[in-house]
Amino acid sequence: MFAYTVRRVFSLIPVLFGMTLVVFAIIHAIPGDPAQVILGQKATKEAIETLTRELGLDRPWYIQYVDYIKALLSGDLGTSLRTRGPINDEIWPYLAATIELTVVAMFIATFIGVNAGIISAWFSKSWFDYVAMILALIGVSMPIFWLGLMEQWAFSIELGWLPTTGREEVRDPITAITNLYLIDTLLQGRTDQFIQVIKHLILPSMALATIPMAIIARMTRSTMLEVLQSDYIRTARAKGMKMFWVVYKHSLKNAIIPVITVIGLQTGLLLGGAILTETIFGWPGIGRYLYEAIGYRDYPVIQSGILIIAAMFVLINLFVDLMYAFVDPRIKYNQ
Template sequence: MARFLLRRLVTSVVVLAGLAVVTFLMTQVLPGDPARSAAGRNATAEQVARIRVQLGLDQPMWNQFTGYLNRLLHGDLGTSVFTQRPVLDDIGAMLPSSVELVLAAMTINIVVAVPLGVYSAYRRGRTTDVAARLVTLFGAAVPVFWLGLMLQLVFAAQLKVLPLTGQLAFGQEVPKITGMTSVDALLGGDLPAFGDALLHLALPAVTLAASFVAVVARTVRSSMITALDSDYIALARATGASELRVVVRHGLRNALVPASTILGMQLGWMLGSTVLVESIFGRTGIGAYAVTAVLQNDLYAVIGTVLVIGVVFVVANIAVDLVQLWLNPRLRQRSRRTASPETPAGPVVPTVPEVIA
């Protein structure tokens, strides 16, 4: 396990280094002059030149790159042109709200997609299976912005059962502890504010989760069909195990291996997708921050957002690898054999009892 984690950490460092190079190149090729943006539209040429020297933009590209890497190693993402604050501080203030939204959407994703995929696979070929596949196809095809607007129209404007925008009702406040409105309300013991925060979170979370539910449900269905047709499932049934135990204990555990990969990657995708959702529902977060940064030509804020989302992808990949090691005994055996110099590397073919166990 230690060697496995070490390999993953080395790979992650290489990926992050590549991401740093790409983000630096963004500063060189994207249109717009960061010095002009920082100085303001009405700044004189002398003021722009002075800002350019302060930002180091007058240096050769190699010097700019080494300085950029040095700042990254010290946690300096630059200063936002729009807020005049360090980008890292801005992202630190905005990120918890987006994490709250992503966690709510991921909860909906897992709670809806996994049972739907399992049930669809178990009833494959029947009317309920066809209906479930049509629902997932609709979820994958509907644009996020259209779904968000339709949910606002139906549940907020017409039925008036859920709030239209925002994170809390007007005049409602909670102490800032974690930056997540619902969690802060709960930690502060304000149950009415907690309920109000959940109501404000409902429509954005459903909008964000819709397309991801479709992907996970179809992945679980495909993997579950393969698992249910396997020999170890037939053996489990022959031993007299109940149908629920066969499906959940033996089939679902193996079917979750590919689904866990998708779920882990979706964390990063969801964080990137908050750009649209937060704009539609008027929520503060890293997505809304990125939109403002683009509109204001705030290059350092855009690059900082890209770097943070990239780090989330890397951490999610490591977490997925650990979950897969726990779910799949074959991966653990392959990892042990690869790490052992006495044992030749090669595919591990487990016996049926080993897979069932």
């Protein structure tokens, strides 16, 4: 297991290197001048040329790429062309916001999706099975922006139960320590702020969890149906074991591997930044950060953001692979 983990970690290096090269080439092929975008349409030609030299955009692209890799190897993500600030300091609050939203959304999607799929398989062809699968189909097909707007209208405007946008109360801002507000409020002992953070998380996390929840439910049902028809399950039931333990102790453990794969892939996708959800709910996540950077042709921010997202995605896939052996002892990663 250890040797396999080490090999997989080292295999990430060429993947991430290739990602930087592809992203660098595509971004620099985008039409538009960053200096023109930063200074505005009324900027003089001399001002644009001066800013271009200051930003180093007048040098050949391959020299810019080598400089970027050198800085990256030293732990420096570069400097934003728009704000002139270090990306290392700028990007973490946005990434932390997306991580917090993704973790909550995937917890909701996994808990509801797995249990809905189990019950649907347990009571196959019952009214619950039909209703759950119809809702799962609706969840996959429903546009996120429409669902988000309906949530705001129902729970914020009509009922007034939950806030409409943002991560915190403007009148009572949170003192950031880790920029993960659920953790920060607990570290400071602010129960009132912790409750407010949860209220701000409910609507965007529910909207974001809809599609993964539906996919997880359908995958769980499919794998559980196959396992429940196995001989050892019929034997366990014939011995008088309660159906609850048959399902959750024996069947689920043997049906969970494809579900873990889906959960990992969906988590990676959500960490990439849910731009629609973040825009509708005013959530300051990595998706909006990169979207704004694209509008300003902020090459270093775009490159660094995509690289971080790619690294997180491949690390999640590595974690999923390791989880296989943990869940099923029959799986061994030998030489």
